[in-house]
Amino acid sequence: MPEPSSPKPDIHAIRLAAATVSFKDKNLVFDCTIPQGASVAVTGPSGAGKSTLFNVIAGFQPIRSGSVEIFGKDMAGRDPAERPVSIVFQENNLFAHLTVEQNVGLGIDPSLRLDADGRGRVDDALSRAGLGGFGQRKPAQLSGGERQRVALARAIVRRRPILLLDEPFAALDPAMRADMAALLAQLREETNSTLLFITHQLEDVQRLADRAMFIDRGLIAFAAPLETFLEHRRLPALNDFLGIDR
Amino acid sequence: MAGGDEREVRIARRRPGQGNGRRISGHGMYTTSERRAITGAGGFTLAFIVLFAGLATGVLLLHAQDGAGGTLFDAYLFRITRFTLLQAGVSTLLSVVLAIPVARALARRRAFTGRSWIIRLSALPLGLPALVAALGIVEVWGRRGVINELLAAMGLANPVSVYGLAGILIAHVFFNLPLAVRLLLAGLERIPAEYWLTSANLGMRSGAVFRLIEWPVIRGLLPGVAGLVFMLCATSFTIVLTLGGGPAATTIEVAIYQALRFDFDPPRAVILSALQILLTGTLLLVLRLLGTPAEEAPTTGRTIRRFDGARERLTDALVIGAFVAFTAAPLLAVVASGLAADLPRLAVDPLLHRALITSLLISLASATLCLVIAIPTVAIGPASENRPETPLRLLAGGLHAASSLILLVPPVVVATGWFLMLRGLGGTARFAPFVIVVINALMALPFVVRVLAPAYRTHVARTGRLSVSLGVTAWHRIRWIDLPALRRPLMTAFAFAMALSLGDLSAVAIFGADGIVTLPWLLFSRMGSYRTADAAGVALLLGIVCLLLTLPSTASEKTTSKHDA
Numbered sequence: 001m002p003e004p005s006s007p008k009p010d011i012h013a014i015r016l017a018a019a020t021v022s023f024k025d026k027n028l029v030f031d032c033t034i035p036q037g038a039s040v041a042v043t044g045p046s047g048a049g050k051s052t053l054f055n056v057i058a059g060f061q062p063i064r065s066g067s068v069e070i071f072g073k074d075m076a077g078r079d080p081a082e083r084p085v086s087i088v089f090q091e092n093n094l095f096a097h098l099t100v101e102q103n104v105g106l107g108i109d110p111s112l113r114l115d116a117d118g119r120g121r122v123d124d125a126l127s128r129a130g131l132g133g134f135g136q137r138k139p140a141q142l143s144g145g146e147r148q149r150v151a152l153a154r155a156i157v158r159r160r161p162i163l164l165l166d167e168p169f170a171a172l173d174p175a176m177r178a179d180m181a182a183l184l185a186q187l188r189e190e191t192n193s194t195l196l197f198i199t200h201q202l203e204d205v206q207r208l209a210d211r212a213m214f215i216d217r218g219l220i221a222f223a224a225p226l227e228t229f230l231e232h233r234r235l236p237a238l239n240d241f242l243g244i245d246r
Numbered sequence: 247m248a249g250g251d252e253r254e255v256r257i258a259r260r261r262p263g264q265g266n267g268r269r270i271s272g273h274g275m276y277t278t279s280e281r282r283a284i285t286g287a288g289g290f291t292l293a294f295i296v297l298f299a300g301l302a303t304g305v306l307l308l309h310a311q312d313g314a315g316g317t318l319f320d321a322y323l324f325r326i327t328r329f330t331l332l333q334a335g336v337s338t339l340l341s342v343v344l345a346i347p348v349a350r351a352l353a354r355r356r357a358f359t360g361r362s363w364i365i366r367l368s369a370l371p372l373g374l375p376a377l378v379a380a381l382g383i384v385e386v387w388g389r390r391g392v393i394n395e396l397l398a399a400m401g402l403a404n405p406v407s408v409y410g411l412a413g414i415l416i417a418h419v420f421f422n423l424p425l426a427v428r429l430l431l432a433g434l435e436r437i438p439a440e441y442w443l444t445s446a447n448l449g450m451r452s453g454a455v456f457r458l459i460e461w462p463v464i465r466g467l468l469p470g471v472a473g474l475v476f477m478l479c480a481t482s483f484t485i486v487l488t489l490g491g492g493p494a495a496t497t498i499e500v501a502i503y504q505a506l507r508f509d510f511d512p513p514r515a516v517i518l519s520a521l522q523i524l525l526t527g528t529l530l531l532v533l534r535l536l537g538t539p540a541e542e543a544p545t546t547g548r549t550i551r552r553f554d555g556a557r558e559r560l561t562d563a564l565v566i567g568a569f570v571a572f573t574a575a576p577l578l579a580v581v582a583s584g585l586a587a588d589l590p591r592l593a594v595d596p597l598l599h600r601a602l603i604t605s606l607l608i609s610l611a612s613a614t615l616c617l618v619i620a621i622p623t624v625a626i627g628p629a630s631e632n633r634p635e636t637p638l639r640l641l642a643g644g645l646h647a648a649s650s651l652i653l654l655v656p657p658v659v660v661a662t663g664w665f666l667m668l669r670g671l672g673g674t675a676r677f678a679p680f681v682i683v684v685i686n687a688l689m690a691l692p693f694v695v696r697v698l699a700p701a702y703r704t705h706v707a708r709t710g711r712l713s714v715s716l717g718v719t720a721w722h723r724i725r726w727i728d729l730p731a732l733r734r735p736l737m738t739a740f741a742f743a744m745a746l747s748l749g750d751l752s753a754v755a756i757f758g759a760d761g762i763v764t765l766p767w768l769l770f771s772r773m774g775s776y777r778t779a780d781a782a783g784v785a786l787l788l789g790i791v792c793l794l795l796t797l798p799s800t801a802s803e804k805t806t807s808k809h810d811a
């Protein structure tokens with residue numbers, strides 16, 4: 001298993017330098033640096049490349065040129081599991097036929113052979129996610145919000161310093177969104193991890209992010225600390241997102 | 247393509263399915279007179295099916311009463327029952343166990359050249375007449391086939407014999423391994439794409455992926471797949487007739503044929519028929535408990551990308567290669583030996599012309615009849631839903647059950663009943679074509695209903711209320727709304743029913759000696775009389791026609807499910 005690294009504060013968590021992905025009909029080029037401990041909202045129109053950006057960082061999508069550095073280390077040739085990254089999707093994060101406990105346990109040992117210490121860590125993470133006593137249930141017995149919190153509990157036991165959340169709130173109702181956002185904020189505070197999340201809701205951006213980026217047509221069109229981001233008026237597409245009429 | 251837009255499409259598509267929004271309520275989908283017409287047609291259809299199969303079964307039971315005294319269950323019956331179950335059991339075990347590695351390999355190798363062709367190849371045996379396949383298998387595995395020549399070259403003295411249990415098993419695996427592969431592969435492809443991303447992110451290795459993700463899915467499908475394959479093997483007639491057939495390798499269905507055609511012992515045929523119905527009835531009950539596996543994989547959602555199995559590249563290549571060789575070899579052998587036959591002489595053979603014309607007439611008539619029966623059967627489903635009147639609901643349930651009646655009472659049994667009945671009326675030859683047409687239509691019915699029912703259901707859900715509110719009803723509705731929208735599934739179903747009838751030997755075998763010569767019957771008699779070159783030519787012709795006819799039903803699978811999504 002790779003190092004549960006304790007990164008030095010002066011190194012950027014993520015640095016993409018002209019990381020280029022080629023699809024049949026388009027090229028996507030990503031350039032950005034994300035400081036350690038940041039919470040970054042990733043926004044932009046559908047099909048702009050938000051998920052592809054996450055796939056590049058997580059190692060699901062090979063890049064044609066450029067580089068991906070995480071904590072100063074080049075990630076070229078590293079499998080998804082060898083990167084200090086955990087990823088949570090909008091849905092299907094849990095294996096439906098495994099119990100909650102087993103789903104979280106996979107974060108400790110991917111072949112699910114757990115010792116007493118591992119089981120203790122699973123229980124601990126579940127109660128931190130507000131799911132104490134849910135260990136023996138199957139995902140189908142949980143609400144959508146509870147399932148997403150199980151996914152977070154797994155991220156907790158994995159102890160990876162970077163957490164990518166691909167529309168984690170999209171399938172949740174407003175009360176669940178608020179719950180989950182609170183849990184994320186708490187998690188970030190406790191572990192000082194770096195958070196990137198994709199969202200279409202301005203509310204999520206304001207609630208959880210301290211930085212934001214806007215992706216449009218395969219490029220990171222604008223990235224800034226939150227206040228600057230919200231004040232920005234020069235990108236029509238971003239204005240549309242922010243709901244500003246010109 | 248970036249994932250964002252795909253996902254939104256999926257959400258948009260999924261939402262309506264979650265609520266009750268798309269359920270057909272039955273209210274407002276039809277006018278009263280339309281519903282009355284459907285009810286009338288349905289009642290007529292149900293009466294026809296039940297009468298046709300019921301008369302045959304009734305005659306059999308009557309004969310059974312005066313025919314069978316003490317010989318109800320002698321050693322012979324016991325032996326063939328045991329062989330029927332044994333060969334079906336071993337065939338099922340081989341097909342299903344071998345299908346697991348093939349389906350796994352195909353599921354995790356998502357993008358190699360030729361993958362889509364291999365999946366198409368695995369749909370071919372389904373459309374191939376059993377007799378043609380048997381010929382191809384003899385060419386490959388027979389005494390002078392490729393395999394035995396290879397073995398001889400390696401200095402092995404005892405060649406594999408294709409006749410008997412070995413040949414039956416090879417043929418059944420040839421038909422059912424690809425079927426099982428397709429069903430398991432569809433199951434594996436229904437696994438959400440996020441599972442593979444998550445497992446890669448977590449660092450699961452191939453062993454853990456199998457144990458924790460693939461096996462739970464496969465295990466869930468196994469009972470249904472195995473039950474289906476067992477049913478197909480236990481009622482397999484043509485394969486056992488051509489490759490088995492000796493006293494040591496006979497199934498109940500073939501024994502019925504032999505009792506009737508060779509020993510002329512109707513009472514024995516009757517008892518065997520009763521035994522067959524008992525067996526298929528039990529199997530159908532078990533199958534119902536096991537549930538039938540779905541064949542279509544979802545076409546929405548994220549594209550599946552797999553990150554596991556990097557180390558299994560070589561084994562996967564070997565497994566897929568072996569599967570392709572096993573499945574393609576008999577097909578290629580049919581083509582090769584067919585082209586080597588004296589085709590010009592065969593082309594002017596009057597008997598072949600006669601057989602071709604007879605086969606075409608019978609299959610056209612039977613496909614037409616099949617659709618005539620299938621349409622009320624399919625239409626009555628949505629028309630009866632959420633209706634208070636119980637008679638309509640009962641009628642719909644009855645038709646649904648009747649459409650699968652041929653699975654309970656196999657073609658050979660129905661044919662035997664009618665043969666005995668017509669013999670009593672004097673002369674089977676005159677009525678034989680009509681009986682064969684109806685039996686072939688009933689054989690295709692379960693499959694045709696399975697093609698048409700979902701298409702029609704979706705169509706009515708989309709257009710029912712609109713048509714009624716616009717007053718486009720009755721014939722106008724059929725002409726302008728239903729036929730144009732359902733033309734493709736109707737044609738697919740028609741072609742499939744035709745192919746099934748063209749390739750069928752079971753019904754015609756019972757009547758065969760009485761002057762009816764169809765293509766399969768001609769092929770069968772040429773194979774039997776060692777005119778193998780002629781047989782190869784006929785097989786090639788029959789194989790090509792049937793594959794062309796079943797092509798739409800296998801090729802359109804993806805597109806139809808896309809339309810339905």
